[in-house]
Amino acid sequence: MASQPSSAARQRRRRLQATATDFEDYILDLQSRIIQGAEELDGSGLRFQHDRWTRSADNPNAGYGITSVLEGGAVLEKAAANISVVAGVLSPERARAMSSRGRAAIDPAGGQGYSAAAMSLVFHSAHPLIPTLRADVRLFEVEGLVWYGGGCDLTPFYLDDGDVRQFHGFWKQQCDKHSDKLYPTFKAECDRYFYIPARKEHRGVGGLFFDDIEAGPSAGYDVEQFVRDVGDGILPSWQPIVQRQRQQPFSEAQRQWQLLRRGRYLEFNLLYDRGVKFGLDGGRIEAIMVSAPPLIAWRYNVQPEAGSEEERLVQVLSQPRDWA
Incomplete structure (x- = not known):
């Protein structure tokens, strides 16, 4: 006869289920609030379109997602705010990737059950x-x-130092509410993660990135509340930049530079992004690739003009700065 779980194990499982359910409720509410705020910010009258999907018609416990997209807005040329709540068994590839990041509880051979909400x-x-x-x-x-895990980062096409300082200052303030060690740690993680080795440049000017953080007394701060503060701060960190820049004139040459830089964005996602790779391993392709820019340009060996704003951006992307 199989042994029964101990009382402590049952209590831990109940706490885990309550935590996961609370977080699922939180991200569903967060998505709704962000969509409403983004529609108001865009101002075109367009609305996000919603596509609710089920991971497996044969297994209701495998999870679901809500892909929400707005295209062709006044500000939001393409915007996606997505929910994913899934469960399954770790493949060897996924398990090796996680165990290589220092997760001793992960069997690199795969086969362990997992659940995720994002x-x-x-x-x-x-x-x-x-x-x-x-x-x-x-x-x-x-x-x-x-x-x-989580984070928030910025990828500009032209460098406005004031915008970048405001963005980083916002996130430093949010982090400092919990610990003055969080911002420098997660800013450095962001700079390391969003790097394109083949180009020897960073994808953007960074922000925050954190992964595999356990809640509990050993963390020294309320991890769950910190993650919620990050979620709540996403749109407010970007909104002032939109309001300052949206009425500024721009040229066709600047638009073409934007399209070229978007190519770098997609290169990173397809070649290096862990989340994209995780999702492509048995995930729903439309929900994963919805993050791709709507229009992209590639031209051979484009070199910005010496002394130009385009060159200044590339120089900054080659070596991260301290902005806050």
């Missing part, structure tokens, strides 16, 4: 002076162990 967004602007915004908050569970 809200992620990418906002691609119609204006070259408004940077792309990318952000997410997520929870991942493997056999009773829970980790959080």
Whole structure:
């Protein structure tokens, strides 16, 4: 006869289920609030279109998602704010990737059950002076162990130092509410992660990125509340930049530079992004590739003119700065 779980194990499982359910409720509400705020910010009258999908028609426990997209707006040329709540079994590839990041509880051979819940967004602007915004908050569970991740980062096409300082200053302030160690740590993680080795440049000017953070007394701060503060701050971190830049004139040459730089964005996603690779391993392709920019240009060996704003951007992307 199989042994029954101990009382402590049952209590832990109930706490885990309550935590996961609370987080699912939170990200559903967060998605709704962000969509409403983004529609108001865009101002075109267009609305997000919603596509609710089920991971497996044969297995209701495998999870679901809500892909929400607005295209052709006044500010939001393409915006996606997505929910994913899924469960399954770790493949060897996924398991090796996780265990290589120091997760001793993950068997690199795969086969362990997992569940995950995330809200992620990418906002691609119609204006070259408004940077792309990318952000997410997520929870991942493997056999009773829970980790959080997330972040928010900025990818400009033209460098407005004031915009970037404001963005980083906002996130430093949010982090400092919990610990003055969080911003420098997660800013450095963001710079390391969003790097394109083949180009020897960073995808953008960074922000925050954190992964595999466990809640509990050993963290030294309330991890769950911090993650929610990050989620709540996503749109407010970007909104002032949109309001400052949206009425600025731009040229066709600036628009073409924006399209060229979007090519770098997609290169990173397809070649290096862990979330994209994780999703493509048995995930729903439309929900994953919805983050791609709507229009992209590639031209051979483009070199910005010496002393130009385009060159200044490339120089900054080659070496991260301290902005806050």
